[in-house]
Amino acid sequence: MKRIVIALVSTWSSFVFASGQSLPAAQKLHLLDGPCVSSHAVAALPEAVKRAFASAMPAAKFAMADPGEEYQGTDVIDTPGLPTRRLIFAAHCGDRWIIHYEHGGLGHNYDVLIVGGRPSPRFLWGGTLGAGVKDLDDLRHSIALDKVDDDPRRYR
Numbered sequence: 001m002k003r004i005v006i007a008l009v010s011t012w013s014s015f016v017f018a019s020g021q022s023l024p025a026a027q028k029l030h031l032l033d034g035p036c037v038s039s040h041a042v043a044a045l046p047e048a049v050k051r052a053f054a055s056a057m058p059a060a061k062f063a064m065a066d067p068g069e070e071y072q073g074t075d076v077i078d079t080p081g082l083p084t085r086r087l088i089f090a091a092h093c094g095d096r097w098i099i100h101y102e103h104g105g106l107g108h109n110y111d112v113l114i115v116g117g118r119p120s121p122r123f124l125w126g127g128t129l130g131a132g133v134k135d136l137d138d139l140r141h142s143i144a145l146d147k148v149d150d151d152p153r154r155y156r
Helices: 047-055 136-144
Strands: 004-008 015-019 037-039 085-093 096-103 109-116 122-129
Touching: 047 096, 047 109, 047 122, 096 136
Parallel strands: none
Antiparallel strands: 004 015, 037 085, 085 096, 096 109, 109 122
16 A cells, blocks of 8 residues: 655645655644534535545545444444444634544544545545543643654554
8 A cells, every 4th residue: 555645835725745754843843733623413514525535545435423323333344324423523723624533443543634625625634532522722731742643554
């Protein structure tokens, strides 16, 4: 699998695609800059954001449960058809969408994926955390402390 991570240049509308690189710590600190509006519903995500999320994942279709809903949390499939991801929260910050979610399967992970850009959002950055965070401030704190592993093999 080819690793592609996007490195930010000077603005969120300018991107350089780099192979095999993670974002430098200084750039990670600015991922969640600006005022943000949080949501706890998958329905709040625009279709273009869902498509951008799905394009960054191995599966081409977006599927995610709302917080508290049943999802496939392990690799033992009791109920076929359940999504393997469950939203913890999402946030809209300017032209960026932050999606923090649980990812079940062979291992249980707490992941974050950021998509953005206009007119068509695209994958900007993602990573996995040791534990879920409750809100955007906690996520900012985790990123500042470099507690988010942005190796794509872990959050996809």
